[in-house]
Amino acid sequence: MINSTINELKAISSEKYKQNVIRMGIPLESTIGVPTPELRKIARKIPKELRTKETVKAFWVTGYHEAKIIGTLLMTKLNYSKQEINWYMNKIESWDLCDLFCKSVLINSKDFDYYISSWITDSRLYYKRAAFTLIASMSTHSAISLNEVKNYLTFISNNSDDDRLLIKKSISWALRELGKIDEQAKEASITVANELLLSGDKNKIWIAKDALKELELLIRVEGRSRLISSKSKMGQEALSTN
Numbered sequence: 001m002i003n004s005t006i007n008e009l010k011a012i013s014s015e016k017y018k019q020n021v022i023r024m025g026i027p028l029e030s031t032i033g034v035p036t037p038e039l040r041k042i043a044r045k046i047p048k049e050l051r052t053k054e055t056v057k058a059f060w061v062t063g064y065h066e067a068k069i070i071g072t073l074l075m076t077k078l079n080y081s082k083q084e085i086n087w088y089m090n091k092i093e094s095w096d097l098c099d100l101f102c103k104s105v106l107i108n109s110k111d112f113d114y115y116i117s118s119w120i121t122d123s124r125l126y127y128k129r130a131a132f133t134l135i136a137s138m139s140t141h142s143a144i145s146l147n148e149v150k151n152y153l154t155f156i157s158n159n160s161d162d163d164r165l166l167i168k169k170s171i172s173w174a175l176r177e178l179g180k181i182d183e184q185a186k187e188a189s190i191t192v193a194n195e196l197l198l199s200g201d202k203n204k205i206w207i208a209k210d211a212l213k214e215l216e217l218l219i220r221v222e223g224r225s226r227l228i229s230s231k232s233k234m235g236q237e238a239l240s241t242n
Helices: 002-011 015-023 036-045 053-061 065-073 082-089 095-104 112-119 125-141 146-158 165-179 183-197 202-215 233-241
Strands: none
Touching: 002 036, 002 053, 002 065, 036 065, 053 065, 065 095, 082 125, 095 125, 112 125, 112 146, 125 146, 125 165, 146 165, 146 183, 165 183, 165 202, 183 202
16 A cells, blocks of 8 residues: 555656755655645545554655655554654654644644653754644643643743754744733733843844734634734734724
């Protein structure tokens, strides 16, 4: 099945999309050139009885970026040990796969808080990005208290001095998503962002400015559980009726 799926991917590949993937930093030999929506269609066609750990690993072992995405999409209902998770994390070569792995697999793990606290100080690019991606993803998946929000904000405050763009973007993302939980979370997130802004550290200042562009525009709209941007279509409609 793995070989036939790879052949199917090659048959529908696009050289233009392949070049886009390469620009993300994925090696030429590791990409076929198929957009994620097509990969999702292929993953959905795989029979339930074949959605096993063995199948997932076989996809990842091919080394192809697209095969790893398909494998990740098959992992959602499977349970993995910390050792197994590390095996997969060591094979991630791009931010999009890192984020998908977090949002599809790690967020459903009982150990996700362990991964956040363990990886947030990790020097490895995708481990550290994964920690912040999990904070961002968790805030949209779970009902969390203000104390929990403040704990995550402390993680952000203490680990925002990284100069790598992929890390800075993930920190800003986590800060913005926490701020969308409710008004109190928004206020706490803005406070942390302002502290970063006044830190004198260029990386923290970049993160703060990027996050504040959205945080300061967040409003509550009737019928929505989370805050949304006042610049969004729904936000503008809500403001126009007030």
